[in-house]
Amino acid sequence: MEKVKQKDLILYSGLIILGLAAPYLFSAFKVQLTYLCVLIVLAMTWNLQGGEMGYNTFGNILFYGLGMYLTASVQVGMFFPLAEWTESGGEKTFVHTTAQYFQGIGVGLLVSAIVPAVIAGAIGYAILGLRGHYFAICTLGLGIAAGEIAGGIEIIGAGQGFTTPPFPAEIVDTEARGKFFYFLSFALLVGTFIFVKYIYGSRFRLILNAIRDNEDKAEAMGIQTMKYKIVGWMCSAFFCGLAGGIMGGLIGYIDSTDVAFDGREMGVFMVLMAILGGKGTLWGPVIGATLFHFFKEGLWTLILGWQYVALGVLIVVIVVYFPEGLMGWLREKYPERFGEVIDEKDRKAQVELK
Amino acid sequence: MNKIAKLFVTFISAITLALVSITSSFAKVEGEYIVLGSAISLTGKYSSNGVHTQNGYNMAVERINKMGGVEVQGKKYKFEIIYYDDESNPKRAAQLAERLIKQDGVHYMLGPYSSGLTKAIAPVTEKYKIPMVEANGASRSLFTKGYKYLFAVLSPANQYLEVAIDLAVEKNGGKGVKIAQAFEQDAFSQDVRLGILDAAKRTGSEIIIDDKLPKELNDMAATLAKVKAVKPDVLVVSGHTKGALTAIRQISEMKVDVPMLAMTHCDAAKLSKQHGKKSEFALCASQWHKNLSYKDKFFGSGKKYAKDFQKEFGYDPPYQSAESSAALLVFKDAFERANSFDRDAVRDALVDTEMQTFYGNIKFGPGGQNVAKPMILFQVRCKGDDCENRVVAPTKWASDKFYHPIPKWSERS
Numbered sequence: 122m123e124k125v126k127q128k129d130l131i132l133y134s135g136l137i138i139l140g141l142a143a144p145y146l147f148s149a150f151k152v153q154l155t156y157l158c159v160l161i162v163l164a165m166t167w168n169l170q171g172g173e174m175g176y177n178t179f180g181n182i183l184f185y186g187l188g189m190y191l192t193a194s195v196q197v198g199m200f201f202p203l204a205e206w207t208e209s210g211g212e213k214t215f216v217h218t219t220a221q222y223f224q225g226i227g228v229g230l231l232v233s234a235i236v237p238a239v240i241a242g243a244i245g246y247a248i249l250g251l252r253g254h255y256f257a258i259c260t261l262g263l264g265i266a267a268g269e270i271a272g273g274i275e276i277i278g279a280g281q282g283f284t285t286p287p288f289p290a291e292i293v294d295t296e297a298r299g300k301f302f303y304f305l306s307f308a309l310l311v312g313t314f315i316f317v318k319y320i321y322g323s324r325f326r327l328i329l330n331a332i333r334d335n336e337d338k339a340e341a342m343g344i345q346t347m348k349y350k351i352v353g354w355m356c357s358a359f360f361c362g363l364a365g366g367i368m369g370g371l372i373g374y375i376d377s378t379d380v381a382f383d384g385r386e387m388g389v390f391m392v393l394m395a396i397l398g399g400k401g402t403l404w405g406p407v408i409g410a411t412l413f414h415f416f417k418e419g420l421w422t423l424i425l426g427w428q429y430v431a432l433g434v435l436i437v438v439i440v441v442y443f444p445e446g447l448m449g450w451l452r453e454k455y456p457e458r459f460g461e462v463i464d465e466k467d468r469k470a471q472v473e474l475k
Numbered sequence: 476m477n478k479i480a481k482l483f484v485t486f487i488s489a490i491t492l493a494l495v496s497i498t499s500s501f502a503k504v505e506g507e508y509i510v511l512g513s514a515i516s517l518t519g520k521y522s523s524n525g526v527h528t529q530n531g532y533n534m535a536v537e538r539i540n541k542m543g544g545v546e547v548q549g550k551k552y553k554f555e556i557i558y559y560d561d562e563s564n565p566k567r568a569a570q571l572a573e574r575l576i577k578q579d580g581v582h583y584m585l586g587p588y589s590s591g592l593t594k595a596i597a598p599v600t601e602k603y604k605i606p607m608v609e610a611n612g613a614s615r616s617l618f619t620k621g622y623k624y625l626f627a628v629l630s631p632a633n634q635y636l637e638v639a640i641d642l643a644v645e646k647n648g649g650k651g652v653k654i655a656q657a658f659e660q661d662a663f664s665q666d667v668r669l670g671i672l673d674a675a676k677r678t679g680s681e682i683i684i685d686d687k688l689p690k691e692l693n694d695m696a697a698t699l700a701k702v703k704a705v706k707p708d709v710l711v712v713s714g715h716t717k718g719a720l721t722a723i724r725q726i727s728e729m730k731v732d733v734p735m736l737a738m739t740h741c742d743a744a745k746l747s748k749q750h751g752k753k754s755e756f757a758l759c760a761s762q763w764h765k766n767l768s769y770k771d772k773f774f775g776s777g778k779k780y781a782k783d784f785q786k787e788f789g790y791d792p793p794y795q796s797a798e799s800s801a802a803l804l805v806f807k808d809a810f811e812r813a814n815s816f817d818r819d820a821v822r823d824a825l826v827d828t829e830m831q832t833f834y835g836n837i838k839f840g841p842g843g844q845n846v847a848k849p850m851i852l853f854q855v856r857c858k859g860d861d862c863e864n865r866v867v868a869p870t871k872w873a874s875d876k877f878y879h880p881i882p883k884w885s886e887r888s
Binding site for chain 2: 148149150151152153156214269272273279280281282284287288295298368371372373374376377378379380383386421428429
């Protein structure tokens with residue numbers, strides 16, 4: 122036992138060192154690496170619902186978009202009149218000092234973590250009673266509705282979009298912005314991973330699994346399933362909001378349906394990545410997101426104009442050949458490597474019984 | 476689990492190796508080529524205009540290269556463009572701009588299609604001090620941000636239809652008019668809206684319908700039903716290509732009678748070809764028309780450009796293509812005046828640009844917008860089933876008189 126832990130320690134410290142060194146090693150790829158961190162976070166948090174709890178949500182994009190708008194709004198609103206900033210598509214520009222910029226984004230991120238979590242609680246209370254497809258369809262509507270509503274709210278720029286505060290000009294180093302957002306997203310990734318890993322070792326995960334496997338039975342055993350479902354969703358919303366906040370700052374321009382409540386892309390990607398890697402596993406979403414991101418960045422431009430066809434084919438291949446994802450596939454092939462012991466005698470006995 | 480961990484480590488190290496091996500970056504000027512970069516909407520909602528833009532760029536690159544290329548310090552260079560598809564998505568566009576600059580080593584950028592995407596890319600080019608000449612981002616807010624490396628060959632979006640309101644007021648005997656308007660929820664159309672609001676205030680006109688249209692624009696029947704009920708003097712619609720097509724389709728289906736119909740993107744939507752007589756009398760704002768009298772030595776006149784473009788791509792060039800071609804002419808001129816590939820020298824040369832192209836005069840204002848070129852209005856007019864865009868304003872280039880009011884559907888054959 123002690124030995125395994127030591128190996129884990131080596132693995133984790135290796136990954137962290139790699140993560141910390143990455144922006145220096147691959148300086149040109151900082152933005153893509155930042156995207157990767159955010160994608161992994163989104164896949165991992167989706168996995169909490171879709172994989173562990175068995176509730177396929179398309180609504181997590183709502184929290185991501187909310188986080189984006191909230192961070193930017195707070196960052197501007199703390200120091201300047203927000204309405205004037207966004208009026209006429211952001212014609213007037215106030216300049217943040219370095220201190221204002223970082224204070225703003227700090228407070229903004231805090232708000233963008235808490236508010237989506239609270240909203241997840243409220244919405245969850247209303248709709249987590251739905252099950253199966255009904256829940257999926259309902260959450261699909263959430264993201265779309267949010268996009269349309271945000272496109273009509275003047276104070277956050279409406280259809281004009283919201284230009285987030287530019288990185289302080291006093292910092293002359295052109296690499297600083299990239300590094301700042303990379304480390305921010307990497308910190309979020311590490312935080313999310315630790316949190317999810319903690320959940321994986323807790324009774325909470327078992328309850329979520331019980332809900333997935335048979336919710337009625339779980340309830341009959343005295344588990345207040347509703348409470349756990351809501352808390353689970355709130356946890357996801359917390360991290361999704363943060364991810365959105367970071368992305369908003371990185372992209373620099375928030376559009377209601379194409380950037381913030383981007384259900385068609387991010388909303389689908391997070392599901393796809395989790396399924397690709399293997400839902401219901403700790404590493405599955407991480408591997409899935411990494412593979413997906415490399416596939417996307419590497420091949421996307423080679424097949425200009427056909428990328429969405431390729432994506433469609435990828436989805437079909439995943440669903441048909443790897444319904445349990447890569448981790449599930451590996452687990453089936455090499456169960457002993459996952460620590461599953463197959464009792465040959467028992468297996469034979471069962472075959473004979475049939 | 477530890478076996479899996481090993482697998483994972485192997486995987487990560489494989490990726491690391493792969494990444495390291497492809498970090499080698501291109502140079503801004505490679506051999507005899509000056510490499511420009513552009514993210515263009517080849518898929519998604521702006522794909523048709525994205526292709527118009529790309530065709531415009533390609534046509535200019537080919538022409539300039541054929542006619543001797545760009546001469547810097549006595550050596551001839553040719554243009555080459557690296558394209559990526561931004562999927563009509565600002566997030567993707569910003570990421571691709573970063574990629575073009577950091578990984579492909581591009582030092583000079585051409586703009587994407589649409590204001591929204593330009594808004595997403597400008598902060599990136601600004602950060603790396605990369606001069607960008609853009610031809611399709613007209614939003615006024617692009618030019619008030621104090622960007623130093625952004626240059627637009629086109630007039631700002633708020634100027635698109637202001638003239639149309641002035642025309643309507645003039646036809647109304649100088650009195651204010653009743654305006655009904657519907658705009659797509661995107662940066663460009665919302666800016667056109669701001670221009671109308673200004674014009675309405677200035678002329679004492681009243682806005683009686685002010686609707687927003689969704690981005691995936693396929694239906695505006697609700698707005699048109701209201702128009703039928705309240706009978707405004709002018710109907711203004713802006714929503715890129717889809718907006719123009721949807722408006723004409725539904726106005727003719729619902730037989731909406733309105734004395735004046737002002738729109739954007741009629742030529743990009745090939746309205747006169749697609750809808751023929753149904754689109755007659757539509758008044759359209761345009762950055763350029765082939766009948767204008769501007770000239771340059773690469774494309775000759777606007778008419779010649781249109782002919783060559785038609786031969787190459789099989790359709791009449793919309794202004795999106797013309798302005799995109801002009802962007803390359805601006806770059807060529809700037810490189811030659813700078814006589815250097817230093818980014819700041821090129822940027823300074825761009826600031827001093829003062830030239831005439833087939834597309835119009837180009838001179839950049841302090842915000843980077845083109846201040847030397849007016850917007851024009853044309854009206855779709857038909858002879859039999861053959862419809863054409865005829866310039867009606869400003870009077871200097873007008874080939875036809877503005878036809879007003881639009882006859883009722885019951886009187887149209």
